[in-house]
Amino acid sequence: MTAIKHALQRDIFTPNDERLLGIVNVCKAGKKKKNCFLCATVSTERPVQVKVVKVKKSDKGDFYKRQQTWELRDLTEVDAKDASKENPEFDLHFEKVYRWLASSTAEKNSFISCIWKLNQRYLRKKVEFVNVSSQLLEESVPSGESQSVAGGDEDALDDYQELSTREEQDIEGMMEMCEYAISNAEAFAEQLSRELQVLDGANIQSIMASEKQVNILMQLLDEALGEVDTIEGKLSSYEEMLQSVKEQMDQISQSNRLIQISNTNNVKLLDEIQFLVNYMDLSKGHVRALQEGDLTSPKGIEACINASEALLQCMNVALRPGHDKLMAVTQQQLLFAELRDTFARRLTNHLNNVFVHQGHDQSSTLVQHTAEMSLPKHSPLHRDLLRYAKLMEWLKNTHREKYEGLSRTYVDYMSRLYEREIKDFFEVAKIKMAGTTKEAKGKFATLPRKESALKQETESLHGSSGKLTGSTSSLNKLTVQGSNSRRSQSSSLLDMGNMSASDLDVADRTKFDKIFEQVLSELEPLCLAEQDFISKFFKLQQHPTVTPPLASTTQKDIVRLMMNKIFQSIETELNSLIALGDKIDSFNSLYMLVKMSHHVWTAENVDPASYLSTTLGNVLVTVKRNFDKCISGQIRQMEEVKISKKSKVGILLFVTAFEEFAELAETIFRNAERRGDLDKAYVKLIRAVFVNVEKVANESQKTPRDVVMMENFHHIFSTLSRLKISCLDAERREAKHKYTDHLQSYVINSLGQPLEKLNHFFEGVEARVAQGVREEEVSYQLAFNKQELRKVIKEYPGKEVKKGLDNLYKKVDKHLCEEESLLQVVWHSMQDEFIRQYKHFEDLIGRCYPGSGITMDFTIQDMLEYFSSIAQSH
Template identity: 25%
Template sequence: MAASSSEDGELRRACAAAIGGGGSKENIVLAIRVAKGRGILEKLGRVAKPRVLALTTAKNSSKGQRAKAFLRVLKYSSGGVLEPAKLYKLKHLTKMEVVSNDATGCTFILGFGNLRSQSVTPPQWTMRNIDDRNRLLLFILNMCKEILGRIPKFVGIDVVEMALWAKENTPTMNSQGNIQDGPAASVMMQRDLKVTVEKDLVSQAEEEDMEALLGTYVMGIGEAEAFSERLKRELLALEAANVHALLESESLIEEVLQGLEAASVCVDDMDEWLRIFNVKLRHMREDIESVESRNNKLEMQSTSNNSLLDELDKLLARLRIPSEFAASLTGGSFDEARMLKNVEACEWLTGAIRGLEVPNLDPCYANMRAVKEKRAELEKLKNTFVRRASEFLRNYFSSLVDFMISDKSYFSQSLDKNCLGPLRKAYCHSLNLLLRREAREFANELRASTKASRNPTVWLESSTGSSQTGNSTDSSTVSEAYSKMLTIFIPLLVDESSFFAHFMCFEVPAFVPPGAPANDTKNGSDGNDANDDDLSLMDSNANGNNSSELGTLNEALQDLLDGIQEDFYAVVDWAYKIDPLRCISMHGITERYLSGQKADAAGFVRKLLNDLESKLSSQFGRFVDEACHQIERNERNVRQMGVLSYIPRFATLATRMEQYIQGHSRDLVDQAYMKLVSTMFVTLEKIAQSDPKYADIVLLENYAAFQNSLYDLANVVPTLAKFYHQASEAYEQACTRHINMIIDIQFERLFQFARKIEDLMYTITPEEIPFQLGLSKMDLRKVLKSTLSGIDKSISAMFRKLQKNLTSEELLPSLWEKCKKEFLDKYESFVQLVAKVYPNETIPSVEEMRDLLASQ
């Protein structure tokens, strides 16, 4: 033991150096060498690891607090130096167990309660001899008693043997305990080994009785059976006394049971109250969220209102008509003194009218009622001023011509350039009335002679019968009438422009004669395109000196032909009322005539064609806007199931629009497709979200109907092909969501179990997963039993659920196949997880599940 003492002192100093290197203030009570994993591991051929166990105490700085006790594990580094390996708190020690498989009794296990939640087997420690084992265990026992106020559980340890050993080895251990670790360690060593062992394990009287009993047992080996019988009789007497005591305390037990029953009633009442409070709190939380949502909407509405007021102020400033300009335009005289004010009023009116047109005005304001009314008011002012000015000029020209005719000496001056201006104006005014009357009479006769039934403008209204769109009447005569109007009057207007230029002595380049090659080949015409309607002026840039003269000519042509465009507009409006889709073919006809006019054609004719093209685009845009409005009205209807009415009707509309293009430009129709289909998809999503329970069913049925109805057109129209693919993707997404929902209804526990396993595999190994809470093999078997027993009924339930709310029966076979494939994919992933985590568990194979699904 002396060598052991010397060795223990050196070991304590080495341990103190290892622990002190980390800045620890712990006192080492005992340090002893052990082997980790010896005993059974040696039989298995594994090498035991040398370790050092050190019992330490740390004094708490706060007054009134007990000292803390620790068990430190130290290991040897590659250089043979001790270094800390693990630290255990003795307050968590619950069990000291000697391994029964080790015949020497030197191998034991220390069980710590805080290790229960971990899937780790407590390490085994093997001492060099029984004395070292008893030393360590007694030290731990006394430290737990004195510092923690409790002792751990003994398993496989003879307490009497430990007490006798402690009594025999007390002097030796006392001598080892007086080390330089301070008074705390010294007191622990001396008092705990000498007093605590005798006092706490057994008292002096109990020790004497035990010694006498053991002495009797040793001296009288032949009396063992008698001794055993005696002990059995005493045990039976003690048990009878215990039963009697229990019977006597029956009333107390009943009182306790009654108290427990009353407490249970109180707990049930409290549970009910808590449930009520939980409901009220949930309602209160929903009310708070609703209030917050309304507050957010009010703030957004306030910000929007302020921005709207600013915009309206700017718009009102543009809509105001100065009183002095209104007076000049409606009732002012044309005297020379007031002519400057009249011109200023005309310039303001022109700018105001242009300012209310779409290029200069935000398109969102174009259809506002106030803007329309102000535009009509400005047009009325313009018409009033034009009527007054025309009357003044007519009287002025008449008097001027009469004066020139009556005075022959003055008539000779008319050949002078300075005298041509009044004559040109008189000619333009007189011929303008004739041309406008001819155009009006021709347009009226044309409309009266054209027989065409009016087609409905309501194409996508949900309340409109299908026969209204499916049996549309032929309205080709409308386009033919418009084409005839252009065929007759466009060459006439060009000819009148040419004659006026020559007759009124304008020094401008000659017109290109019919059939001659044109210098300008842009706007869709080539060198071989000789159109009889194409009488145009030569490029004014060929002779810079004539540019001002050409400008004067175009102004005169405006006076000559102005007003005739109203009859063309009337034909366009008449055609729109009969069949709005005819705007497509008329737009193409206008593009063909416009491409036939060179850049420097008679200015008024080209401007007229441009205005007609813009008006047709605007009219067709109005039809598209109305159709979009009809689609959006479906959103406000009651809950809708099945295919929405506007899906098949759009296919009919698109088919007819393609018929009206007839080789012309597609831009107008493609833009309409983009606006209509976008509105259809947005409205469909809103209708679906109005009832989230059936949202995916509504989406997949309508997107499937959209694809079926537009399959042929999508193969030849790129714009529709893009939306066809968009509908296909949305259909697949809705199918996937709906199918997963149906699968989860029947097999939620099975695949939820799989998701838990997948989540844990990111952090721990598969072998550790069966030891986690809720993921044991027993839990797996329970899940398999609850979900896969009666699997054929669950599969039938999935089919019925898929069929229940589906109105399009033709979609059921494909959806059921998708559902079975999705279920097999999920189940295959589950089988792979089980094979990896629970290799010995048997579950139905993927092939068996596939055969079962195929039989349904």
């Protein structure tokens, strides 16, 4: 226990300026045995503090640590359980009772005795000791005993003292004088003992010799002890005085602590009051603005905005615990709620009146501005209403029902206003669009007319969309402007339209394109401005850094829903306008497809999810459907083409029409976003042209099939080469191939007739050679001897050949049409073919009739002159 006591003093109490006076090894009674030490300590500084400290080994077991500390003045009772029997249990009564079990009764009694002595010396409030043996308790504490408690135990802290340097030197000198001091310790100890006895005897003799001096010394000691007792008495009285001073200081300290607590509470109370005053007090000016502020003037609106924000800040202040139980706070909250409701009603009524007035406003109708064909601008209204945007945000945060009610009112009345304006705007557009055709036909004498008459005329023009079949195809109308013969031969094709071709010219279509572009250009800023206003006024903007994605999506949906209700007539009117344009001229679908695609692309770049991009995208589907219907109509009309049996075919009407369609489409679709749609239509049309050219060529009775194929595919090849349509490169090469093949076929078939007998003769010669007859022996064949050859050659003198070629030229001229100008090309090809046959005949004569001297009646130079003179004569 001594070692533990030294360790505790060194490691725990000395660093804290404390002395360990008593220690006991204990564990808690009635629980699992966990040993610890209870230590009685006093401080080394004044005033002395006496404590009971619980010390426990750490979990690792390598050092001790304080676990709990009690002031000895807080100890009210010590219960030893049994005064007559040995019992290691005892209780200490502090703020609660702690029950302990000592490792031995002796340690317990020693610890209780130490507590009693400390209580007697340092505490005025005595501790009650119960069931403690009287032997342990002393009636009073003698001075010596007190010193024992205060100082004796302090000396006992070190039972072992190290040797001084001088003592070490003396011991070493003794050991050096005795040689066996180290090897024979017992002999050395006996020697030391003998010397000690000698010295003791000498000391006794010396003392006895100095008895008188001893008596004097003892007397002096007795006097000193008396002085000590006197001093101790005075010290005890001083200590009692200091003890009373200590109690008074303790009371003063306690009083100061209470004063400090009071001051702290007052500061906190003042802070709470200042918090409530600063954050829950609304100025009289703000109250007046909320109750009767002017909502029509800019200054009044600004005052109302500031007051509403201040009110919202007061209502949303985060109250601290307990504030809601204060009567003043409750009354202030009721006042705020009443002000909020009052101002919300005033604001709602005012904005309702503004919306209703604007919805019934007739001053902005379009009838007064028919000539401009422009939609009224609502920027002044938006500018005026945006002054209330912050108030709308306040209403959204405080009165959601009134906010949503205002939203519905705005949508309801603005939809009526926009419906009137958009309807008038589209009526004027339809009148102008219909006027493009009517002016061409000379049926509109004067403009403007009365609105009712114009409206009736427009309705009669556009009719129902279900009756628009695209039968007025410009593919047929444009081709009517050819030669009279072609117009007469293709009259059945023109009969499929319900308007004359002269009505549809470039200026007419350009005017329609401008009208349609103006319609879209007016609608686009109108929708974008209204959507921007709705987002700002009703606070539906998307904030990516603040608003979660889900909330942003919801706000977009709300804006789109409001726009759909406000502009519910736009899509219907656009579809009606598109139907009218398609009925006037199915080629208008090309213009509409390009314009609509461009505006859809522009709107999607601004906002892909906007109302404008969605609506225009829906209408674009209708326009694309009309475009496809137009292409299908052209193909169907190609298939229904009938040709005259009595006149030559020439360049087919739909071939020329395709050329004009391609020229027009290339002009319209230059740099267009939907070029791919046109390329697909080109492929469909050109394949239909190929198929139907072949069909007409097969059905032709007046004109040879090769001529029909040759002329029309030559025209197609020239058109595709000139326009350089990249998606039709394969068709261009195919057209050239077909033209070349049918030109060669026509030339070969036509040239066989002028020298028919000569051709038959040499065919027989070639047949004999093919059967195995040697070429030089052919002349010995009866049917192919020299006399027969001369007879056949005499039938084709130069004049007859020229006459036959002249007849051939006239026949070719009858077959070919003037528009394509292929006569000279064909005639030159026939010349080449004739020369080739002539050389072939000469070669056969040279090989099969060698040395006969037989020649043709005309030479190659004669042939060239024949062909040249015949071509010049015609």
